[in-house]
Amino acid sequence: SAVISQKPSRDICQRGTSLTIQCQVDSQVTMMFWYRQQPGQSLTLIATANQGSEATYESGFVIDKFPISRPNLTFSTLTVSNMSPEDSSIYLCSVSGGELVADTQYFGPGTRLTVL
Amino acid sequence: GQQLNQSPQSMFIQEGEDVSMNCTSSSIFNTWLWYKQDPGEGPVLLIALYKAGELTSNGRLTAQFGITRKDSFLNISASIPSDVGIYFCAGRGSNYKLTFGKGTLLTVNP
Numbered sequence: 001s002a003v004i005s006q007k008p009s010r011d012i013c014q015r016g017t018s019l020t021i022q023c024q025v026d027s028q029v030t031m032m033f034w035y036r037q038q039p040g041q042s043l044t045l046i047a048t049a050n051q052g053s054e055a056t057y058e059s060g061f062v063i064d065k066f067p068i069s070r071p072n073l074t075f076s077t078l079t080v081s082n083m084s085p086e087d088s089s090i091y092l093c094s095v096s097g098g099e100l101v102a103d104t105q106y107f108g109p110g111t112r113l114t115v116l
Numbered sequence: 117g118q119q120l121n122q123s124p125q126s127m128f129i130q131e132g133e134d135v136s137m138n139c140t141s142s143s144i145f146n147t148w149l150w151y152k153q154d155p156g157e158g159p160v161l162l163i164a165l166y167k168a169g170e171l172t173s174n175g176r177l178t179a180q181f182g183i184t185r186k187d188s189f190l191n192i193s194a195s196i197p198s199d200v201g202i203y204f205c206a207g208r209g210s211n212y213k214l215t216f217g218k219g220t221l222l223t224v225n226p
Contacts, residue, residue: 001161004158031212033213041218042204042216042217042218042219043159043204043214043216045213045214048213092158092159096212097212101164103146103147103164103166103208104149104161104164105149105161105206105208105214106161107151107158107159107160107161108158109157109158110156110157110158112156
Protein backbone atom coordinates (compact mmCIF):
# COMPACT_ATOMS: atom_id res chain seq x y z
CA SER A 1 0.00 0.00 0.00
CA ALA A 2 0.96 3.67 0.12
CA VAL A 3 1.27 6.13 2.96
CA ILE A 4 -0.28 9.41 1.88
CA SER A 5 -0.29 12.62 3.86
CA GLN A 6 -2.27 15.77 3.21
CA LYS A 7 -1.77 19.25 4.59
CA PRO A 8 -3.70 20.94 6.01
CA SER A 9 -6.02 18.34 7.51
CA ARG A 10 -8.71 20.97 7.87
CA ASP A 11 -9.17 24.71 7.46
CA ILE A 12 -11.78 27.41 7.77
CA CYS A 13 -11.45 30.12 5.15
CA GLN A 14 -13.14 33.34 4.16
CA ARG A 15 -14.91 33.62 0.83
CA GLY A 16 -12.81 35.11 -1.94
CA THR A 17 -9.54 33.68 -0.61
CA SER A 18 -7.55 30.70 -1.90
CA LEU A 19 -6.22 27.59 -0.20
CA THR A 20 -3.47 25.27 -1.40
CA ILE A 21 -3.64 21.63 -0.30
CA GLN A 22 -0.51 19.50 -0.39
CA CYS A 23 -0.33 15.76 -0.99
CA GLN A 24 2.80 13.71 -0.28
CA VAL A 25 3.14 9.96 -0.90
CA ASP A 26 5.90 7.65 0.32
CA SER A 27 6.23 5.78 -3.01
CA GLN A 28 6.87 6.89 -6.55
CA VAL A 29 3.51 6.73 -8.29
CA THR A 30 2.44 7.13 -11.88
CA MET A 31 -0.92 8.73 -11.31
CA MET A 32 -2.15 11.22 -8.74
CA PHE A 33 -5.79 12.28 -8.58
CA TRP A 34 -7.77 14.90 -6.72
CA TYR A 35 -11.33 14.20 -5.58
CA ARG A 36 -14.03 16.18 -3.84
CA GLN A 37 -16.49 14.65 -1.41
CA GLN A 38 -19.38 16.79 -0.27
CA PRO A 39 -21.08 15.93 3.05
CA GLY A 40 -22.93 12.64 2.87
CA GLN A 41 -21.99 12.14 -0.77
CA SER A 42 -19.79 9.91 -2.83
CA LEU A 43 -16.45 10.92 -4.36
CA THR A 44 -16.22 13.09 -7.47
CA LEU A 45 -13.03 13.24 -9.52
CA ILE A 46 -11.78 16.80 -10.03
CA ALA A 47 -8.66 16.12 -12.10
CA THR A 48 -5.71 13.87 -12.80
CA ALA A 49 -2.39 15.47 -11.90
CA ASN A 50 0.17 14.71 -14.60
CA GLN A 51 3.87 15.02 -13.89
CA GLY A 52 5.54 17.54 -16.15
CA SER A 53 2.37 18.58 -17.94
CA GLU A 54 -0.93 20.26 -17.29
CA ALA A 55 -3.53 18.43 -15.24
CA THR A 56 -6.50 16.79 -16.96
CA TYR A 57 -9.78 18.14 -15.61
CA GLU A 58 -13.16 16.46 -15.48
CA SER A 59 -16.32 18.04 -16.79
CA GLY A 60 -17.43 20.86 -14.52
CA PHE A 61 -13.96 21.60 -13.15
CA VAL A 62 -11.58 24.18 -14.62
CA ILE A 63 -7.94 25.07 -14.17
CA ASP A 64 -8.61 28.66 -13.12
CA LYS A 65 -10.68 27.47 -10.17
CA PHE A 66 -8.59 24.40 -9.25
CA PRO A 67 -4.98 24.88 -10.37
CA ILE A 68 -2.87 21.77 -9.80
CA SER A 69 0.85 21.20 -9.66
CA ARG A 70 2.76 17.90 -9.91
CA PRO A 71 6.49 18.63 -9.76
CA ASN A 72 7.60 15.01 -9.20
CA LEU A 73 6.40 11.43 -8.71
CA THR A 74 5.59 11.81 -5.00
CA PHE A 75 4.03 15.26 -4.57
CA SER A 76 1.09 17.29 -5.82
CA THR A 77 -0.85 20.39 -4.81
CA LEU A 78 -4.43 21.46 -5.41
CA THR A 79 -5.44 25.08 -5.00
CA VAL A 80 -9.06 26.05 -4.44
CA SER A 81 -9.25 29.60 -5.77
CA ASN A 82 -11.63 32.45 -5.03
CA MET A 83 -13.54 30.27 -2.61
CA SER A 84 -17.26 30.42 -1.94
CA PRO A 85 -19.35 28.50 0.62
CA GLU A 86 -20.22 25.99 -2.12
CA ASP A 87 -16.58 24.90 -2.08
CA SER A 88 -16.96 23.59 1.46
CA SER A 89 -16.11 19.94 1.11
CA ILE A 90 -13.53 17.24 1.79
CA TYR A 91 -10.73 17.22 -0.76
CA LEU A 92 -8.94 13.90 -1.21
CA CYS A 93 -5.67 13.05 -2.89
CA SER A 94 -5.40 9.59 -4.43
CA VAL A 95 -2.55 7.66 -6.03
CA SER A 96 -2.05 4.72 -8.34
CA GLY A 97 0.60 2.96 -10.41
CA GLY A 98 4.37 3.14 -10.23
CA GLU A 99 5.70 1.25 -7.20
CA LEU A 100 2.18 0.28 -6.08
CA VAL A 101 0.40 -2.99 -6.85
CA ALA A 102 -1.06 -2.73 -10.34
CA ASP A 103 -4.66 -1.51 -10.62
CA THR A 104 -4.97 -0.50 -6.98
CA GLN A 105 -5.67 3.04 -5.86
CA TYR A 106 -5.15 4.54 -2.43
CA PHE A 107 -6.50 7.66 -0.76
CA GLY A 108 -5.09 10.23 1.59
CA PRO A 109 -6.84 11.21 4.81
CA GLY A 110 -8.50 14.22 3.19
CA THR A 111 -8.61 17.95 3.83
CA ARG A 112 -11.82 19.23 5.34
CA LEU A 113 -12.50 22.73 4.04
CA THR A 114 -15.14 25.09 5.39
CA VAL A 115 -15.73 28.38 3.59
CA LEU A 116 -17.57 31.12 5.46
CA GLY B 117 -21.27 8.33 -18.67
CA GLN B 118 -20.81 5.29 -16.51
CA GLN B 119 -23.06 4.91 -13.51
CA LEU B 120 -22.82 2.59 -10.55
CA ASN B 121 -25.87 1.53 -8.56
CA GLN B 122 -24.90 0.48 -5.05
CA SER B 123 -27.36 -1.14 -2.69
CA PRO B 124 -28.53 -1.05 -0.07
CA GLN B 125 -28.06 2.62 0.81
CA SER B 126 -27.95 1.76 4.51
CA MET B 127 -28.10 -1.26 6.79
CA PHE B 128 -28.71 -1.60 10.49
CA ILE B 129 -27.72 -5.01 11.83
CA GLN B 130 -26.95 -6.83 15.05
CA GLU B 131 -23.40 -7.76 15.98
CA GLY B 132 -22.59 -11.23 14.69
CA GLU B 133 -24.85 -11.05 11.64
CA ASP B 134 -23.58 -11.38 8.10
CA VAL B 135 -23.85 -8.46 5.66
CA SER B 136 -24.08 -8.32 1.90
CA MET B 137 -23.95 -5.33 -0.42
CA ASN B 138 -23.61 -5.05 -4.18
CA CYS B 139 -22.95 -2.78 -7.09
CA THR B 140 -24.19 -2.95 -10.65
CA SER B 141 -23.03 -0.97 -13.62
CA SER B 142 -24.35 -0.02 -17.03
CA SER B 143 -20.83 -0.56 -18.41
CA ILE B 144 -18.04 -3.10 -18.19
CA PHE B 145 -15.19 -2.55 -15.77
CA ASN B 146 -11.70 -4.06 -15.78
CA THR B 147 -11.22 -3.77 -12.03
CA TRP B 148 -13.54 -3.58 -9.04
CA LEU B 149 -12.36 -2.05 -5.78
CA TRP B 150 -14.14 -1.96 -2.42
CA TYR B 151 -13.38 0.75 0.14
CA LYS B 152 -14.43 1.53 3.71
CA GLN B 153 -14.59 5.10 4.97
CA ASP B 154 -14.76 6.04 8.62
CA PRO B 155 -15.98 9.51 9.67
CA GLY B 156 -13.34 12.15 9.10
CA GLU B 157 -11.03 9.75 7.24
CA GLY B 158 -10.19 8.94 3.66
CA PRO B 159 -11.43 5.71 2.03
CA VAL B 160 -9.36 2.64 2.86
CA LEU B 161 -8.95 -0.06 0.23
CA LEU B 162 -10.38 -3.39 1.43
CA ILE B 163 -10.33 -5.68 -1.61
CA ALA B 164 -9.31 -5.40 -5.26
CA LEU B 165 -10.76 -7.68 -7.97
CA TYR B 166 -9.15 -8.05 -11.38
CA LYS B 167 -10.86 -10.86 -13.31
CA ALA B 168 -14.45 -11.76 -14.13
CA GLY B 169 -15.64 -14.45 -11.74
CA GLU B 170 -12.83 -13.80 -9.26
CA LEU B 171 -13.70 -14.43 -5.62
CA THR B 172 -11.32 -12.87 -3.08
CA SER B 173 -11.28 -12.85 0.71
CA ASN B 174 -9.65 -10.56 3.24
CA GLY B 175 -10.34 -11.86 6.73
CA ARG B 176 -14.10 -11.72 7.29
CA LEU B 177 -14.62 -9.92 3.99
CA THR B 178 -15.34 -11.67 0.71
CA ALA B 179 -15.90 -9.98 -2.62
CA GLN B 180 -16.62 -11.22 -6.12
CA PHE B 181 -16.15 -9.77 -9.59
CA GLY B 182 -19.31 -10.57 -11.53
CA ILE B 183 -19.01 -12.82 -14.57
CA THR B 184 -20.55 -10.14 -16.81
CA ARG B 185 -17.96 -7.60 -15.51
CA LYS B 186 -20.85 -5.27 -14.72
CA ASP B 187 -21.36 -6.14 -11.07
CA SER B 188 -19.65 -6.99 -7.80
CA PHE B 189 -20.68 -7.88 -4.28
CA LEU B 190 -19.07 -7.60 -0.86
CA ASN B 191 -19.95 -9.86 2.06
CA ILE B 192 -18.95 -9.29 5.67
CA SER B 193 -19.32 -12.28 7.96
CA ALA B 194 -19.86 -12.19 11.72
CA SER B 195 -20.03 -8.40 11.92
CA ILE B 196 -18.45 -6.54 14.83
CA PRO B 197 -18.94 -2.95 16.03
CA SER B 198 -15.80 -1.69 14.27
CA ASP B 199 -17.32 -2.66 10.92
CA VAL B 200 -19.42 0.48 11.21
CA GLY B 201 -18.77 2.93 8.38
CA ILE B 202 -19.57 3.69 4.77
CA TYR B 203 -18.61 1.10 2.18
CA PHE B 204 -18.00 2.20 -1.40
CA CYS B 205 -17.62 0.15 -4.52
CA ALA B 206 -15.59 1.56 -7.38
CA GLY B 207 -15.08 0.35 -10.91
CA ARG B 208 -12.10 1.13 -13.08
CA GLY B 209 -12.36 1.14 -16.84
CA SER B 210 -9.73 1.31 -19.52
CA ASN B 211 -9.15 5.03 -18.86
CA TYR B 212 -7.81 4.28 -15.33
CA LYS B 213 -10.44 6.49 -13.74
CA LEU B 214 -12.57 5.19 -10.88
CA THR B 215 -16.35 5.45 -10.91
CA PHE B 216 -17.79 5.26 -7.40
CA GLY B 217 -21.05 3.96 -6.07
CA LYS B 218 -23.01 6.15 -3.67
CA GLY B 219 -22.03 4.10 -0.66
CA THR B 220 -23.65 1.77 1.87
CA LEU B 221 -23.87 3.07 5.42
CA LEU B 222 -23.45 0.16 7.84
CA THR B 223 -24.49 0.40 11.46
CA VAL B 224 -23.78 -2.49 13.82
CA ASN B 225 -25.72 -2.73 17.05
CA PRO B 226 -23.61 -4.35 19.81
